[in-house]
Amino acid sequence: MKSRWCLFSYLTIVLVFPAATRAQLWSGLIDSNRAVDWSQAGIPGGLPDANWPVCTTISAYSGDASNINNALSSCASAHSTGGVVVLGPGTFTLSSSISFPKGHLVLRGQGANSTHLLFTGAGSSSHVYIHGDSSKYRGAAWNGINVTGGLSQGSTTLTLASTSGITANTSALIMTQCDTGYSGSACTTGSAVDNGGYFECAAPWSSTGVGCAVPSEGPNGANWRPNGHSWQMEMFLVTAVSGSNVTIDRPLHHPNWSTGQSAQVVAFSPVQQDGVENLWVDNSGDNGTNGVGIYYGYQCWVSGVASTNALGQDIVLYQSINSVVQNSYVYGTRNTAGDNSGLWAANGSFNVLQNNICQGTGSCLFNDGPEEGDVVAYNYAAGLSSGAVSNGQMNSGSATHSAGDNWMLFEGNIWTRSNDDLDHGDHLSQTYFRNFFTGWDSWVNGNHGSYTKISFGTWTYSNGFGSRYGNLIANVLGTPGVHTTYANIGASTNQFGSAYIFVPGAGNQSTSTHQPSDPLAWCQAAGGVSNFTNMCWANWDVVHGATQFNTAEVPTNANSYPNSVPSSCTASTSCAASLYLSGKPGWWPSSTPFPPIGYDVSGGDVGQCSGTLGTTSQAGLPATSGTQCGSGKLNAAWGQHVNANPAMACYLVLGGLPDGSGPALSFNGSECYGSSSSTTPTPPPSSSAPNPPANLVVTVN
Numbered sequence: 001m002k003s004r005w006c007l008f009s010y011l012t013i014v015l016v017f018p019a020a021t022r023a024q025l026w027s028g029l030i031d032s033n034r035a036v037d038w039s040q041a042g043i044p045g046g047l048p049d050a051n052w053p054v055c056t057t058i059s060a061y062s063g064d065a066s067n068i069n070n071a072l073s074s075c076a077s078a079h080s081t082g083g084v085v086v087l088g089p090g091t092f093t094l095s096s097s098i099s100f101p102k103g104h105l106v107l108r109g110q111g112a113n114s115t116h117l118l119f120t121g122a123g124s125s126s127h128v129y130i131h132g133d134s135s136k137y138r139g140a141a142w143n144g145i146n147v148t149g150g151l152s153q154g155s156t157t158l159t160l161a162s163t164s165g166i167t168a169n170t171s172a173l174i175m176t177q178c179d180t181g182y183s184g185s186a187c188t189t190g191s192a193v194d195n196g197g198y199f200e201c202a203a204p205w206s207s208t209g210v211g212c213a214v215p216s217e218g219p220n221g222a223n224w225r226p227n228g229h230s231w232q233m234e235m236f237l238v239t240a241v242s243g244s245n246v247t248i249d250r251p252l253h254h255p256n257w258s259t260g261q262s263a264q265v266v267a268f269s270p271v272q273q274d275g276v277e278n279l280w281v282d283n284s285g286d287n288g289t290n291g292v293g294i295y296y297g298y299q300c301w302v303s304g305v306a307s308t309n310a311l312g313q314d315i316v317l318y319q320s321i322n323s324v325v326q327n328s329y330v331y332g333t334r335n336t337a338g339d340n341s342g343l344w345a346a347n348g349s350f351n352v353l354q355n356n357i358c359q360g361t362g363s364c365l366f367n368d369g370p371e372e373g374d375v376v377a378y379n380y381a382a383g384l385s386s387g388a389v390s391n392g393q394m395n396s397g398s399a400t401h402s403a404g405d406n407w408m409l410f411e412g413n414i415w416t417r418s419n420d421d422l423d424h425g426d427h428l429s430q431t432y433f434r435n436f437f438t439g440w441d442s443w444v445n446g447n448h449g450s451y452t453k454i455s456f457g458t459w460t461y462s463n464g465f466g467s468r469y470g471n472l473i474a475n476v477l478g479t480p481g482v483h484t485t486y487a488n489i490g491a492s493t494n495q496f497g498s499a500y501i502f503v504p505g506a507g508n509q510s511t512s513t514h515q516p517s518d519p520l521a522w523c524q525a526a527g528g529v530s531n532f533t534n535m536c537w538a539n540w541d542v543v544h545g546a547t548q549f550n551t552a553e554v555p556t557n558a559n560s561y562p563n564s565v566p567s568s569c570t571a572s573t574s575c576a577a578s579l580y581l582s583g584k585p586g587w588w589p590s591s592t593p594f595p596p597i598g599y600d601v602s603g604g605d606v607g608q609c610s611g612t613l614g615t616t617s618q619a620g621l622p623a624t625s626g627t628q629c630g631s632g633k634l635n636a637a638w639g640q641h642v643n644a645n646p647a648m649a650c651y652l653v654l655g656g657l658p659d660g661s662g663p664a665l666s667f668n669g670s671e672c673y674g675s676s677s678s679t680t681p682t683p684p685p686s687s688s689a690p691n692p693p694a695n696l697v698v699t700v701n
Contacts, residue, residue: 028568042352052082060090109279112306126293132271139222144264187228197559202403202425220424235349304669313344341366370404380647381415383660392455422464462503478542608637621658
């Protein structure tokens with residue numbers, strides 16, 4: 001890697017969020033009841049550790065992780081406001097897990113291609129384990145405190161029946177309420193009767209018309225309130241306590257909080273500001289455990305890390321708030337379950353997953369429990385595996401797999417497809433903005449067992465029954481030569497084989513109860529229903545070969561939370577560049593347009609590899625140079641509305657192939673993206689520095 005010059009070697013990739021004044025980024029586009037201020041996700045100001053003192057440097061060794069764990073404990077005692085334990089170059093062969101003792105600590109390597117952690121024994125939930133107070137979690141004894149006031153959207157003060165045990169700047173709150181149709185402390189009174197609008201639900205569908213989830217699946221694991229129906233949640237840090245009132249660090253955004261649905265909170269103490277940076281976590285020597293995990297954390301982070309061949313998940317966020325996974329690389333999977341993924345986030349709130357590369361994993365991102373308010377941005381995935389799925393289904397770049405996966409922003413990602421699925425419940429107010437979803441992948445490389453081509457699943461976006469009030473805006477969708485139909489309205493899961501751009505509001509006709517499709521979960525009148533709730537606007541797709549500014553796909557008649565026809569992002573005006581960044585950030589490559597994707601982007605550098613689809617490994621896939629295609633030919637495609645995002649460009653410059661085949665890359669976040677811990681932009685390279693690769697161009701046959 002030292003001899004390579006990466007396209008972005010002079011960049012500093014850090015989350016630098018401007019002040020929380022960006023709620024108007026979607027003004028004139030999305031109604032305020034359907035979007036949230038995503039600028040409040042992640043760590044305001046970026047990673048905080050640039051000037052933290054170094055406590056010690058540890059040389060490579062073999063044995064258990066006690067040397068590292070002891071150094072972390074000593075550093076925590078010496079520097080309560082922040083300290084760094086540095087791992088030197090070389091291979092650390094470790095028979096036990098690294099565990100952080102408290103907050104304000106960083107474990108920092110010399111780069112993922114230099115500091116190699118090879119784990120040979122399972123220990124904690126992850127090989128590198130950041131964890132806070134685990135006394136309150138989904139499925140634990142609840143003992144909730146009633147919320148008696150402050151439940152309106154935008155409120156930053158909650159009135160509680162008791163504030164005992166809640167401490168400012170230490171306590172975090174998990175707030176839930178009963179699903180639609182239920183009430184009572186345990187959320188067991190009532191039933192999941194569809195209200196025809198904002199329907200929070202995880203109950204199995206029944207032939208009487210009650211519920212929403214696939215009957216054979218039902219809710220995803222334990223509930224927040226034992227044996228109850230409570231999946232909607234928000235989490236926040238308490239910043240002040242005054243009598244029965246608590247001030248929280250961001251406004252409520254769900255519009256339907258209600259004492260009538262028995263809103264309650266519980267408090268826990270998350271670990272604050274722990275981070276892992278610039279090292280390689282090699283999971284291949286162990287038959288259990290995840291790679292890197294943040295559990296019960298607040299403003300914690302994983303940055304510049306490579307995690308490879310985890311049997312579980314490579315990087316985990318569990319019940320974490322405002323935490324960050326950025327500038328990292330995950331590779332491969334040994335998971336025997338069908339839900340394997342590189343990145344996994346569940347039971348958390350307002351996290352950021354940005355600028356990450358997934359190669360040969362299952363899904364790139366999997367949400368396997370309630371997760372809300374996250375920003376998932378500028379990630380790239382190649383060669384997603386079908387895992388243990390034996391039916392030949394193409395995997396998703398992102399999959400929301402639990403009720404309560406709500407209010408997330410997916411922006412600028414490049415991967416196969418996204419799926420707000422129907423298995424375990426519905427998903428509300430999801431926004432997809434300026435993504436490039438191909439809806440196709442090549443399986444010619446032999447990485448998918450007996451399958452050499454995809455049997456079904458070649459759509460770009462799907463959602464299930466009850467997934468309403470979503471926004472799909474300014475995306476580029478589909479693959480030339482694959483997709484021929486715009487939408488399969490009224491679909492069921494056994495109709496996924498055809499190549500559609502959208503599979504909206506899907507039901508499940510394979511079960512005896514015949515769960516129907518949901519005409520309210522689409523952005524188009526269907527089945528005589530005109531009060532649909534989702535919005536499609538300004539998307540470019542290969543079926544039309546044009547951008548759709550179709551007012552018939554705007555939910556102006558939706559129950560509860562309609563959306564007006566946009567006055568911004570029109571055929572005559574550009575869209576906002578971002579819905580969470582107020583402008584081109586300092587870490588963005590000067591050679592890459594910002595925004596990189598959308599109908600209002602021209603001359604994009606991403607084209608389509610030539611060749612016969614399903615016969616040649618790279619044929620049909622997106623790339624930036626013919627040399628990446630094997631054939632040497634790259635056809636202009638997608639209206640040239642797509643530029644490689646930084647993660648895709650990094651992957652290709654490092655030698656990654658569009659179909660994701662091949663060994664793990666020699667990845668170093670600081671060489672590919674810039675320093676992962678600095679908060680000051682690095683100046684451009686001098687005139688004597690090497691030039692970026694000159695072959696990142698589109699060549700037309």
